[in-house]
Amino acid sequence: MANTxxxxxxxxxxxMLGEHQLGTASxxxxxxxxxxxxxxxxxxxxxxxATMNASATAYTAVNEVSGTGYAAGGVTVTNATAPxxxxxxxxxxxxxxxxxxxxxxTTVTLSTAFDAVLLYNSTQSNKAISVHTFGSQxxxxxxxxxxxxxxTTSAALIRLATT
Amino acid sequence: xxxxxxxxxxDDSLLEKREGxxxxxxxxxxxxxxxxxxxxxxxxxxxxxxxTVTLTSxxxxx
Numbered sequence: 001m002a003n004t005x006x007x008x009x010x011x012x013x014x015x016m017l018g019e020h021q022l023g024t025a026s027x028x029x030x031x032x033x034x035x036x037x038x039x040x041x042x043x044x045x046x047x048x049x050a051t052m053n054a055s056a057t058a059y060t061a062v063n064e065v066s067g068t069g070y071a072a073g074g075v076t077v078t079n080a081t082a083p084x085x086x087x088x089x090x091x092x093x094x095x096x097x098x099x100x101x102x103x104x105x106t107t108v109t110l111s112t113a114f115d116a117v118l119l120y121n122s123t124q125s126n127k128a129i130s131v132h133t134f135g136s137q138x139x140x141x142x143x144x145x146x147x148x149x150x151x152t153t154s155a156a157l158i159r160l161a162t163t
Numbered sequence: 164x165x166x167x168x169x170x171x172x173x174d175d176s177l178l179e180k181r182e183g184x185x186x187x188x189x190x191x192x193x194x195x196x197x198x199x200x201x202x203x204x205x206x207x208x209x210x211x212x213x214x215t216v217t218l219t220s221x222x223x224x225x
Contacts, residue, residue, distance in 0.1 A: 005189075007216040096215075107167055134190045134210045141169045142195075142207030149212050159217040 003116035004053035008128040019124050022097045024082040039123035043103045044074035048115040052131045059126035069108035086153050096156035103146040110139045166197050168204035189214050
C-alpha cells in the first residue's frame with residue numbers, strides 16, 4: 001500500500017455542487033443566505049502504510065497517525081486567502097488556492113512513519129479535498145511543519161486549469 | 164538553547180545535534196535531531212511542498 005498525491009475525485013464533483021468555499025468566502029450560499037461563510041479546513045497525517053489517494057471521499061481515522069500531542073483529525077488550516085484566477089489566453093486559465101500559512105503540528109511524538117497529509121473540509125462533513133505526499137517522516141518530541149508552495153498560477157497547492 | 168526532548172527541556176550543549184536536508188522535485192525537507200548518547204530525544208522536520216495538484220478541465224463541443 002502507498003499514499004498517492006492527488007486531488008480527490010469527489011472534491012471535483014462537490015465543486016460543481018457548490019459544497020466547498022475555500023479561503024475568504026465572497027459568495028453567499030449554502031449555510032447562510034445572507035452573508036458569505038468560509039469553510040474550516042483541516043489537515044490530517046497518514047501513515048506510510050495507508051492508501052490515501054484520489055478515491056478518498058472524507059477524512060477517516062483509519063491509518064491516521066497517532067501519538068503524543070497529536071489530536072485525531074489533525075490541525076485546522078489557516079484559510080485566510082481567497083482563491084484566485086487568471087486567464088492565460090482566450091481559451092485557457094487557472095484558478096488556484098493555497099492555505100495562507102504553514103500547517104504545523106507542535107510538540108508531537110509520531111513514532112510510526114508517515115508520508116501524507118489529507119486536506120479536508122470539516123465544515124462540510126469532513127469531505128476530502130486533496131492528498132499530498134512527502135518523504136517518510138517520524139517526529140520525536142518535536143514539531144512537524146508543512147510549508148505551502150507559493151500561491152501562484154503555476155505553484156499553488158490546488159489548481160483548476162483549462163487548456 | 165533549551166530543546167524540548169523526551170526527557171523534558173534540555174540544554175543543547177548536553178546533546179549531539181544532527182541535521183539533514185532532502186531536496187527533490189516533490190519537496191524540500193530539513194530535519195534536525197538531538198541525541199543523548201545513543202538515544203534519540205528530539206526530532207523535528209520541516210517539509211516545503213513543491214508539487215501542486217491540478218484538475219484540468221474541458222468542455223464539450225456541440
